[in-house]
Amino acid sequence: MNDRKEKIIPSKYIPDVGAHTETIDGNPYLVANDTMYTFYRRTRGEFSAFFLALRDRKKLLGCKCSKCGLVRVPPFLTHCPDCDFAPTEQIEVEQIGIMNSTPPITYFATALFQHMAPYGRGRVIFRGADTAMSVNLYTTTGILVPGMIRKGTEVKLVFRDNRIGEVTDVFCVPTAELSREQIGKKGLQESELDWEAPVEPQIPTASEQDESVFRQTFDEITDIISRMNSNDRARKDIADWKRNIQVKTRGGQFVIVIDDGNIEVEEMEPLTIDFVMVCDDPRTLLDGLSYRGAITDSVINKKLWISKNAEFTTVFKLDRMARSVARARKVAE
C-alpha cells in the first residue's frame, strides 16, 4: 500500500501570487497569476469493488449481463443498456489480454504527465471480456517506440507495488518480454519484472577524422545557436527555462547552457549538469538544431540518448527553437 505523503497538487505546479504587464502596440496589459481549484472527496460508488479488488486482492473484475452475457471490463454498469437494463453480475477475468488496436505513444504530454512521457495508452481485451480496458503500456526494454506493441499483441496485466485504488494501480507489458512463470502468475507486481536500467551509451574512441568532423560540426552548432540567440521567437521559446546540457559525441564534448531566453555553447563544463545527451555522430544534433529532422525523432530512433526522459520537455523546446529560426529564415528569403 502507498504510505507516502504526497500533495494532491505538487508544489512545482503552483505559482506565486503576482502579475506582470505585457506591452502590445505601446499599451500595457496586465496578466495575473491565477487558478481555479476544487478539492474532492470523490465517490467511487459502484466502482468501489473494482478498485478495491485491484488494490487489495490484485484481481481484475468485470460485469456480465444476465441476459446477453456480454462481459464488460472494467465493470462500467450494474444493468445492461443493450438488454433493456437487465442486471449484470460481477465476475473475475484473466490478467492476460490482447491489444484491441495499435496504441498511441505520447511524447509531448500534458502538464500532469510530462514525467511519464513517453508513454503508451491503449485498450486491452482481457481473456473472458468482450470490451476493452484502457491501460498504460510499457516495455521493460527502454523507451517505447512505434511498432513494439500493435493490434493483437498479447500483454500481461502488472500491478504496482504501491496501490491506491486507482486505475493507475495497473499497467501492461508485452508477454513476449516475460518468462513463462511471470506470464502465468496472477497478481504479478512491477518489482518482479526485470527492468532494463537506462545505461549511458559508450562512445567508441575517436579517430582523427572523427575529431575533424566534430570540430566542423561544433562550429556549425555554435553558429546555429548564436542565430537562435538573436531570434526573438526562439528566445521566447526558452523564456524562464534554465538547463545545463552536457553533450557527448564521438569526437568531443561540450555544454549547451539555456538560461531564461539565452542559449549558448560552452566547451567548459559548468558546476551543475541537468542532463546528458549522447549522440555518436554530432551531426545528428546539428540536423535537429538546423530543422533537418526533429531531435525528438532522434531520441525515438535511438540516434540520440538523453539521461532523463522528463527532459523531453527541453528537447521539445530545442525543436521549437529550430523551427523558429527556420521560419525567420524563410520570411527573410
Added chain:
Amino acid sequence: MSRRVGIVGAAVTPFKATWREKTYYELAQMATREAVQDALISIRDVDAAFYGIYNDIFERAAIPEHAIHGLCGMQNKFGIRISTGGATGAYTMSAAHAYLAAGRFKTALVLGVEKATDCFDFSSMSATPEVIKSIGWSGDSFFEQSIGWSASDSYAEVVLAYMDEHPGDLKPEITAQISSILSEYAKDNPVAQRQHDQVTPEEVINSRMVVYPFRELEICVYSEGAAALILAEEETALAISRNTGKPVVWITGVGEANEHSFAGKNQKNMARIMSDYYGSRRAYEMAGITDPTKSIEVVELHDAFVHQLEISMAEFGLVPLGRADSLVEDGLMTPGGKYVVNRCGGLIYCGHAVGASNIMSAWSARNLLIERGRGAALVHGTGSTVAQYTCCLILELQ
C-alpha cells in the same frame, strides 16, 4: 412543417495564439458587433442567443456565457449555451437551427468564443501543456484521465485502429502534402492564426512527433477568438437579404451522432468514425442529397488532425474508406480539384478557438458559396473522446 433557416450575417475575429489585449467578453462582443453589421440589422432585432463555449476551465468561469449575454445586447432574451467538446460550434448552429425551424424565433445570434491560452503551466513555463491538461479533464474521470488521456492520444487511437485495417492508407507523404496545401490556403485568410506560416511537405515530415502517429504540423493549433452568425427563418432571412444584397445561405441539412465512449463488442468500433458516418448521412437525407460526391463541392471540416481529416472525408462518402489518400493521389482536394476542402486553412492553420471553430468554418463556407454563386457545402464538427461526437450541416445557395 418546419421553416427554412438561413445565414444572413457572419463575422470572425482574428484567431490568435493569445489575445492579451482582449478578454473573452470583448472578443464575444467584437464578433457580435461585426455580425449584426454584416446583416445590416440592430442587435435589438435579434430574438435569441446560442453560445458555443467548450470549456469552463479555459474561460476560468462556470456558466461563462452569463456575463456576455447582456454585454452583447441580449438582456431579457432567450440565451442558451452549448458545450459538446470540439463539436461545440457545430452543435450550437444545430440548436439555433432547430429553434428557428420550429418557429420559436425569427432571428438568432450564434456566437462561439474561446480564450484557451490563458492556461499556463508554471512547471515548464509554457501554455500548451496546461491547455492540453485542461482538455484532459474531458476524458473519462474514473478510468482514463489518470493514465494520461489526452485529446491527441484519443484521436490517435482511432487513426491507428483505422491504419490497422487499412495499412496502405494515410501515408506520411500524403498527410504532409495535405498539411502543406492547408498552409497555402491560409495565406488568403486574414483572420488565420498562421496566415504567414506556409510549410512544405518536407517540413511537415521533419516536424517533431507529438503523439504517435501525429507530427506537430499535422495537428490543429489552439487559438483564441470568436465567431458569430446571424440566422433567420425564411421570411425574415429574405427580407434581410434584400436589404444587404447578399444571398441567403440556407441550412438545408443538419445531422448529428454521438458514439459510445468505450471500445469493444457492441461499443465503439475504434477503426471507424461512425459519428461522422451517421451525422453526414442524416444531414444528406434532410437536404435531399442522394449522392454527396455529385452534390458537395465545398467542405469545411473540423481537421483536429490531418489523418482524421482524411478518415472523415471517407466517412462522409466523398472518398472510399481505405482509399482516403486518393484525396491527393487523384487530385480530389489539391487546388483545382473536385472538392474545395478547408479553404480557410482549417483548424490546423486558421486555428482552433474551440467553441468558435466550427462557426468560423461556416463563415468560410458561406463566403465561398457566395463567391462561387452556386453549390453546396458540408460543414462539420468533431469532438469528445475518440471522435465520439459529430455534427454536420449542409449549406446551400438556392
